[in-house]
Amino acid sequence: MRRAGLIKPLLRIHNNISQVWRQNYATQVDKNSPECALDPKEYVDFKRQLRQINLPHKDGHTCLQLECRLCERNNQPAQQRGTVTGLLAYVNKRTGAFICPNCDVKTSLSTALPAYLIPSPESYKRPSQRQPTFESRFPDLIDVTPEACEALGIKGLKEAQLNAIGAKWEPQQQILHFQLRNAAHHVVGEKVLHLGSRSEETFQDGSSSGILIHGVGNKSKAVIVSNLMDFIVLATQNLETHCIVCLPYEVKMLPQECLPGLERFKELVFWLHYDSNHSWDAARSFAQKMDERRCLLIRPTETEPAPHIALRKRLNLRHILAKATPVRHRSITTFGAMRNDILSELQNIEKVNGVKWKRFPVLNKLLKGHRRGELTILTGPTGSGKTTFMSEYSLDLAMQGVSTLWGSFEIRNTRLAATLLRQYVGYPLDDRLQEFNHWASEFERLPLYFMTFHGQQPLKPVLEAIEHASYVHDVMHVIIDNLQFMMGVSTYRGDKFWEQDAIIAAFRGFATKHNVHVTLVMHPRKERQEDELTTSSVFGTAKATQEADNVLIIQDKRLTSVRGKKYLQIAKNRYCGDLGIMPLEFDKEALSYSTQIQSAKKRREQKEKTATET
Numbered sequence: 001m002r003r004a005g006l007i008k009p010l011l012r013i014h015n016n017i018s019q020v021w022r023q024n025y026a027t028q029v030d031k032n033s034p035e036c037a038l039d040p041k042e043y044v045d046f047k048r049q050l051r052q053i054n055l056p057h058k059d060g061h062t063c064l065q066l067e068c069r070l071c072e073r074n075n076q077p078a079q080q081r082g083t084v085t086g087l088l089a090y091v092n093k094r095t096g097a098f099i100c101p102n103c104d105v106k107t108s109l110s111t112a113l114p115a116y117l118i119p120s121p122e123s124y125k126r127p128s129q130r131q132p133t134f135e136s137r138f139p140d141l142i143d144v145t146p147e148a149c150e151a152l153g154i155k156g157l158k159e160a161q162l163n164a165i166g167a168k169w170e171p172q173q174q175i176l177h178f179q180l181r182n183a184a185h186h187v188v189g190e191k192v193l194h195l196g197s198r199s200e201e202t203f204q205d206g207s208s209s210g211i212l213i214h215g216v217g218n219k220s221k222a223v224i225v226s227n228l229m230d231f232i233v234l235a236t237q238n239l240e241t242h243c244i245v246c247l248p249y250e251v252k253m254l255p256q257e258c259l260p261g262l263e264r265f266k267e268l269v270f271w272l273h274y275d276s277n278h279s280w281d282a283a284r285s286f287a288q289k290m291d292e293r294r295c296l297l298i299r300p301t302e303t304e305p306a307p308h309i310a311l312r313k314r315l316n317l318r319h320i321l322a323k324a325t326p327v328r329h330r331s332i333t334t335f336g337a338m339r340n341d342i343l344s345e346l347q348n349i350e351k352v353n354g355v356k357w358k359r360f361p362v363l364n365k366l367l368k369g370h371r372r373g374e375l376t377i378l379t380g381p382t383g384s385g386k387t388t389f390m391s392e393y394s395l396d397l398a399m400q401g402v403s404t405l406w407g408s409f410e411i412r413n414t415r416l417a418a419t420l421l422r423q424y425v426g427y428p429l430d431d432r433l434q435e436f437n438h439w440a441s442e443f444e445r446l447p448l449y450f451m452t453f454h455g456q457q458p459l460k461p462v463l464e465a466i467e468h469a470s471y472v473h474d475v476m477h478v479i480i481d482n483l484q485f486m487m488g489v490s491t492y493r494g495d496k497f498w499e500q501d502a503i504i505a506a507f508r509g510f511a512t513k514h515n516v517h518v519t520l521v522m523h524p525r526k527e528r529q530e531d532e533l534t535t536s537s538v539f540g541t542a543k544a545t546q547e548a549d550n551v552l553i554i555q556d557k558r559l560t561s562v563r564g565k566k567y568l569q570i571a572k573n574r575y576c577g578d579l580g581i582m583p584l585e586f587d588k589e590a591l592s593y594s595t596q597i598q599s600a601k602k603r604r605e606q607k608e609k610t611a612t613e614t
């Protein structure tokens with residue numbers, strides 16, 4: 001893994017998004033080529049060029065599928081009109097990324113276009129021809145033994161069945177091993193199940209991301225599961241109708257490189273296992289990515305749990321599969337169609353309530369949790385600590401797997417990342433530089449992304465960058481600090497309030513459409529020190545309050561009732577209506593408002609004091 005480059009962002013992914021972390025288990029991005037955002041004109045031009053040279057191509061669910069001309073390995077150009085033959089490449093229809101799984105190439109559409117011009121321009125440099133070669137980090141794999149099969153604890157399962165679905169056994173480390181393949185069937189990674197802890201790990205190479213598929217190539221339907229236990233249970237059932245697909249990173253994320261491998265399926269059934277941090281609407285986001293129209297969902301209810309739990313409960317797996325219903329609701333629906341959604345929400349109420357903060361128990365009590373698809377507005381007087389608080393609030397969620405995109409227009413990303421790091425560590429590192437590498441490497445693993453915009457920005461490019469990140473990196477929480485930086489630069493005509501309302505409405509629509517939580521930091525309209533801020537004094541119009549699901553106000557009331565204290569007021573809470581306040585005690589060393597962190601620190605100091613006294 002590369003070392004943390006907190007001072008300068010590590011990778012430039014989208015033109016306007018940088019990443020300060022890289023998962024230790026994933027390699028998603030070709031470091032030499034910036035990830036692309038689709039330019040519709042470029043896409044149309046590219047398709048026109050394909051027609052001009054009579055190159056057959058297929059408009060698939062998520063990708064344009066065509067013969068790869070990037071390198072010379074395709075020595076049998078397509079002769080048959082209408083069918084795509086030869087080695088295939090894929091153009092993602094949302095991002096425009098040109099992916100060739102045969103040579104592990106990922107590039108932009110504009111870089112791929114010259115290869116389809118006849119004759120190719122002289123300046124065109126073909127990429128080197130290399131087949132992906134993946135070297136396993138487990139050299140001592142053997143066939144699955146009866147003992148390993150028994151340790152797995154699936155009743156009636158025989159080792160021959162495990163061997164038949166491609167499992168291998170590593171006796172020293174006690175792990176079951178599976179290969180991950182890309183759309184060209186090359187092995188590009190591996191996924192292992194530790195039998196002791198039941199935990200899973202994924203290792204991948206290059207710019208590719210593979211998936212695990214079981215079933216013969218001519219099936220047009222697949223069941224998608226999120227972990228190896230579920231995969232093993234379903235793959236050994238010998239379903240005649242469906243292939244079984246295991247996602248590489250559970251419900252955490254789905255790299256776009258996986259999509260070509262799923263193009264051939266006309267129907268995808270999501271039968272996922274959800275953990276405490278990922279509620280079942282994760283499936284909805286994945287379905288959007290895979291083209292909702294072909295996706296069905298098994299809602300997690302007690303009678304329809306994840307496959308391995310269903311098997312343990314002796315439920316009929318085939319019956320559950322038959323009950324899958326379309327993800328997409330038509331514009332008009334009936335109670336009957338929503339019945340299972342509602343039952344599932346009631347049975348999983350804790351998950352529906354959202355991700356809980358570890359540092360702010362009062363927020364859990366009032367807001368219940370952090371949910372996708374909502375709009376939160378945070379405001380407070382100038383310098384009251386909005387950025388500092390939002391930084392800790394988002395860090396807490398990111399540490400629990402909520403992948404987060406920061407749009408910090410006011411302060412530079414390096415300063416913001418330094419604040420986040422200090423809050424993560426609990427003290428400043430300026431006089432402990434020897435610890436920097438250790439903390440930075442840990443911090444780097446958090447799913448945090450930063451937009452590289454700075455200063456005034458029109459709304460459009462910002463929304464485009466967010467849309468891109470939500471698709472490519474499965475971002476669940478977006479923070480805009482602050483909204484005023486988007487005002488006065490767009491083409492909106494009309495007054496300031498009208499402009500502000502239009503921007504808030506655009507973010508509201510975005511949060512709902514993409515099922516992403518958007519938090520907007522805003523300056524209040526009016527700030528008289530002696531007045532309490534109220535929702536109307538903050539926003540000037542009622543629109544902001546109507547659009548927001550949550551309104552949080554930092555009240556800095558040193559002269560009135562709560563003497564000398566700051567507190568966070570929950571002034572609107574659409575989800576459950578509970579309003580209230582959370583005191584904000586500030587620890588300057590840790591830049592933290594969390595009473596949990598502060599009492600842990602006091603306990604630690606007390607313990608150290610007692611130890612030195614005795």
Ligand SMILES: Nc1ncnc2c1ncn2[C@@H]1O[C@H](COP(=O)(O)OP(=O)(O)OP(=O)(O)O)[C@@H](O)[C@H]1O
Pocket residue numbers: 380381382383384385386387388389410566584585586591
């Ligand atoms: N409760 C507090 N007590 C003392 N200092 C604080 C407190 N909260 C934040 N600070 C410090 O005040 C400074 C300003 O904080 P911050 O930038 O988060 O405020 P802000 O509300 O976002 O500011 P602006 O209105 O300019 O956007 C920071 O240096 C921060 O460390």
Ligand code: FES
Pocket residue numbers: 068069070071072073074087089100101102103105127129130
């Ligand atoms: S076959 Fe596509 S780059 Fe080689």
